[in-house]
Amino acid sequence: MTIDSVRGAPDTPELAEPELVQLLTPEGERVEHPDYPLDLSAEEVRDLYRDLVNVRRLDLESVALTRQGELGLWASLLGQEAAQIGSGRALSENDMVFPTYREHGVAWCRGVDQLKLLSMFRGVTHGGWDPAEHNFHLYTVVIGSQTLHATGYAMGVQRDGVLGTPSAAATIAYFGDGATSQGDVNESFVFASVFNAPIVFFCQNNQWAISEPLERQSRIPLYRRAQGYGFPGIRVDGNDVFACLAVTRKALENARTGQGPTLIEAFTYRMGAHTTTDDPTRYRLKAEEEAWKLKDPIERVKAYLVRNEFADAAFFQKIEDEAKQTARELREGCLSMPDPKPLSAFEHVYAEPHPLMTEEQEQFAAYLASFEEEAR
Amino acid sequence: MTTLTLGKAMNEGLRKAMENDPKVLVMGEDVGKLGGVFRITDGLQKDFGEERVIDTPLAESGIVGTAIGLALRGYRPVVEIQFDGFVFPAADQIITQLAKMHMRSLGKLSLPVVVRIPCGGGIGAVEHHSESPEAYFTHTAGLRVVACSNPVDAYSMIQQAIASPDPVIFFEPKRRYWEKAEVDVESTDWTPLHSATVVRPGEHVTLLAYGPSVKTCLEAAGAAAEEGRSLEVIDLRSLNPLDIGTVVESVDRTGRCVVVHEAPVYNGFGAELAARITERCFYRLESPVLRVGGFSTPYPPSRIEDQYLPDLDRILDAVDRTFAW
Numbered sequence: 001m002t003i004d005s006v007r008g009a010p011d012t013p014e015l016a017e018p019e020l021v022q023l024l025t026p027e028g029e030r031v032e033h034p035d036y037p038l039d040l041s042a043e044e045v046r047d048l049y050r051d052l053v054n055v056r057r058l059d060l061e062s063v064a065l066t067r068q069g070e071l072g073l074w075a076s077l078l079g080q081e082a083a084q085i086g087s088g089r090a091l092s093e094n095d096m097v098f099p100t101y102r103e104h105g106v107a108w109c110r111g112v113d114q115l116k117l118l119s120m121f122r123g124v125t126h127g128g129w130d131p132a133e134h135n136f137h138l139y140t141v142v143i144g145s146q147t148l149h150a151t152g153y154a155m156g157v158q159r160d161g162v163l164g165t166p167s168a169a170a171t172i173a174y175f176g177d178g179a180t181s182q183g184d185v186n187e188s189f190v191f192a193s194v195f196n197a198p199i200v201f202f203c204q205n206n207q208w209a210i211s212e213p214l215e216r217q218s219r220i221p222l223y224r225r226a227q228g229y230g231f232p233g234i235r236v237d238g239n240d241v242f243a244c245l246a247v248t249r250k251a252l253e254n255a256r257t258g259q260g261p262t263l264i265e266a267f268t269y270r271m272g273a274h275t276t277t278d279d280p281t282r283y284r285l286k287a288e289e290e291a292w293k294l295k296d297p298i299e300r301v302k303a304y305l306v307r308n309e310f311a312d313a314a315f316f317q318k319i320e321d322e323a324k325q326t327a328r329e330l331r332e333g334c335l336s337m338p339d340p341k342p343l344s345a346f347e348h349v350y351a352e353p354h355p356l357m358t359e360e361q362e363q364f365a366a367y368l369a370s371f372e373e374e375a376r
Numbered sequence: 377m378t379t380l381t382l383g384k385a386m387n388e389g390l391r392k393a394m395e396n397d398p399k400v401l402v403m404g405e406d407v408g409k410l411g412g413v414f415r416i417t418d419g420l421q422k423d424f425g426e427e428r429v430i431d432t433p434l435a436e437s438g439i440v441g442t443a444i445g446l447a448l449r450g451y452r453p454v455v456e457i458q459f460d461g462f463v464f465p466a467a468d469q470i471i472t473q474l475a476k477m478h479m480r481s482l483g484k485l486s487l488p489v490v491v492r493i494p495c496g497g498g499i500g501a502v503e504h505h506s507e508s509p510e511a512y513f514t515h516t517a518g519l520r521v522v523a524c525s526n527p528v529d530a531y532s533m534i535q536q537a538i539a540s541p542d543p544v545i546f547f548e549p550k551r552r553y554w555e556k557a558e559v560d561v562e563s564t565d566w567t568p569l570h571s572a573t574v575v576r577p578g579e580h581v582t583l584l585a586y587g588p589s590v591k592t593c594l595e596a597a598g599a600a601a602e603e604g605r606s607l608e609v610i611d612l613r614s615l616n617p618l619d620i621g622t623v624v625e626s627v628d629r630t631g632r633c634v635v636v637h638e639a640p641v642y643n644g645f646g647a648e649l650a651a652r653i654t655e656r657c658f659y660r661l662e663s664p665v666l667r668v669g670g671f672s673t674p675y676p677p678s679r680i681e682d683q684y685l686p687d688l689d690r691i692l693d694a695v696d697r698t699f700a701w
C-alpha cells in the first residue's frame with residue numbers, strides 16, 4: 001500500500017473493482033450465487049421492471065419541474081433505481097424504513113404518494129406524510145442522523161418481544177457513502193451491535209458525496225467496516241435489482257429472527273448531479289459517467305426479459321405509456337399544489353397549545369388583516 | 377478599486393490571508409475542487425494545494441475537532457460549515473472545546489480557528505438551509521461572533537477574523553453573496569473588526585441590524601425617507617463583543633430603536649440589545665426597543681419564508697409603533 005503524503009489516500013484497487021454479490025450481469029445474464037438463491041417468476045420480474053421504469057420517469061419529471069422553477073431543488077435517484085427497488089421490494093409490511101432525501105424509489109415501494117415527496121422540495125412542507133401509515137419515516141436532510149433513529153426504533157421492536165414471531169419487524173436505515181464519516185452513523189453501528197438490534201444498514205455507495213469521491217471517506221471498502229463493529233457486512237451490485245432484492249431479504253430476515261444487524265453496501269453510481277443546483281463537470285470526468293452507463297440498472301432487466309421471452313414489445317410499450325401517464329399526473333399535481341397558509345407556520349410546533357405560538361399567531365393575523373383593511 | 381460580489385470578496389480575502397500567512401488552512405466539505413457549494417473557496421486548492429485547502433470527510437464534529445488540533449500545532453484553520461443547519465453536529469467541539477481551551481490553559485493555548493457559516497434564508501431552500509443560529513454562539517463565552525453584510529466588510533473582516541488569536545464564528549449572509557460593491561483590495565485601512573458602523577445616518581429612529589438584514593433595513597430607511605421619516609441604520613458587524621458605544625450614541629439621539637434579525641425573536645440576539653439599550657438609554661427612550669425577526673417557530677417551508685423573514689413592511693410597521701407608544 002502506498003500512501004500519498006499530501007492526500008493520505010492509499011492505493012486501494014478494491015475501492016474501484018470490488019468483489020460483490022451479483023445475480024444479473026450488465027448484459028442481462030442470470031448468474032447464481034451460493035448464498036443467495038433467488039427464484040423469480042416472469043411476472044415478478046416484469047413487476048420489478050415496471051417499478052424501475054416508473055421511478056426513473058418520475059425522477060426525470062421532478063428534475064424537469066425543478067428546471068422550470070416549480071421545485072426549489074431535487075435530489076435525483078438516477079442510476080440508483082435498482083438499489084432502491086431491490087431493497088424496497090424486499091421489505092415486508094411490518095418493516096420500518098428510515099430514508100435520507102434521495103429514497104424516492106423506496107417511497108414508491110412503500111406506497112407513499114410521490115407528490116408528498118415533491119411538496120417538500122417545492123417548499124410546501126417539511127415532510128407531510130404520516131410515517132406510520134406507510135412505515136416510511138420522514139426524509140432526513142442532515143446527513144446520518146436517521147441511522148440512530150432507526151437503531152432506536154429497532155431496539156423498540158426488540159423490546160416488544162416480537163422477534164421470531166409473525167409480527168416481527170425489521171428496520172432498515174438508508175444512507176450514503178459520505179454519511180459513513182459522520183459520528184452519528186458510527187455510533188449507530190455501535191449501538192446496533194452491542195444491543196444486537198434488528199436492523200439493516202443499507203448504504204448506497206454512489207461513489208460521490210457531492211464533489212468528494214469515496215476516497216475522501218474511506219480507505220477500505222465500506223462493507224468491511226461492519227467487521228470492526230462486530231456484525232456482518234456485504235457488498236452487492238447496487239445496479240442489480242435481483243441481487244439487491246435477495247441480499248436485503250436475507251438481511252431483513254436475519255433481523256426479524258433476532259440475528260442482529262447487517263451492513264449492506266450497494267455499489268452503485270449517482271448518474272446525475274448531486275442535486276439540481278450542482279455542477280458535476282467541475283469535479284468528475286465524463287468518461288466515468290459513460291463507463292457506468294454500461295451498467296445501467298434498467299437495461300439489464302430489459303435484456304433479461306427479452307432474452308428469456310418474458311416480455312414482448314407490447315409490454316414495454318405499455319410500461320412506457322404508464323410511466324408517462326404517472327409523470328403527467330405528477331406534474332399536474334405539482335402545479336396545482338396549494339401554497340401553505342402563512343399562519344400555518346405556527347401550527348404543530350408543539351403537541352399542546354403554547355402561549356407564545358398563540359400570541360405570535362394572533363399578532364401576525366392582525367398584522368395581515370391590517371393590509372386588507374387598508375386595501376378596502 | 378475592484379467591483380466584487382460579496383462571495384468573491386470573501387474569496388479574495390481568504391486568498392490574501394493565505395498568501396500572507398503560510399499557516400492559514402482552509403478546510404471543509406467540498407471546498408477543494410468544487411470551491412464550496414457557494415464557490416467561496418473557488419480556485420484556492422488549485423493555487424495553494426491540497427495540503428492547505430482540505431476536502432474533509434463528511435463530518436462536522438470531525439472538521440472542527442481536527443481544526444482545534446491543527447491550531448494547537450500552530451496552524452490557523454478556516455473551517456467552512458456548508459450550511460447553517462449543519463453546524464450542530466459540531467456544537468460540542470465549538471461550545472465545549474474550542475470556546476474554553478484558552479481559559480482552561482490559563483491563557484497558554486491559543487485557538488485561532490475561524491468557523492465560517494453561510495447563514496439566513498431567502499433562497500428558497502429545503503429545511504436546515506436557511507437558519508440563523510447566531511444566538512447559540514453569542515451565548516457562549518470564549519467565542520467571538522461577527523457577521524458581514526457587504527463585499528467591503530467581507531473582504532476585510534475575514535482577514536481580521538483569521539488574524540484574531542481567539543476563535544471566531546463568522547456569519548456570511550448567503551442570500552447577499554451576489555451583491556456587488558467597489559472594494560479596495562490594496563488598502564488595509566480597515567474598520568476595526570469589533571466595531572459597529574452607521575451605514576445610513578438619520579434622526580428619528582435607530583434601526584439595528586447585521587448580516588442579511590442590513591440591506592433590508594437600508595431599503596426600509598429609503599422608503600421611510602419618502603414619507604419624511606429619517607431612520608438611522610447601524611450595521612452591528614460584531615455581535616460578541618458588541619460595540620454598544622455606537623449603539624448608545626445613536627439611540628441617545630433618536631430616542632427610538634428597532635432591532636431587526638432573521639432569527640426568531642424569542643431569546644434572539646435582539647433581546648440582549650433591547651436589555652442593554654434599556655439600561656443605558658432609559659431616560660432617553662420615547663418607546664420600548666422593538667424587535668422584528670423570524671417567528672418563534674422552526675424556519676417554515678420556503679413557500680412562506682417571505683412571511684417569516686423581516687421585510688420592509690414589518691420593519692416600517694415596528695417603526696410606526698415606536699411613534700404610537
Ligand SMILES: Cc1ncc(C[n+]2csc(CCOP(=O)(O)OP(=O)(O)O)c2C)c(N)n1
Nearest residue numbers: 141142143176177178179208209210405462
Ligand atoms: C450534517 C450535514 N452536513 C452537510 C450536509 C450537506 N450535504 C448534503 S448531501 C451531502 C453529501 C452526502 O453524500 P452521501 O452521504 O454520499 O449521500 P448522496 O448525496 O451521495 O446520496 C452533503 C455534504 C448535510 N445535509 N448534512
Ligand SMILES: [Mg+2]
Nearest residue numbers: 176177208209
Ligand atoms: Mg454518495
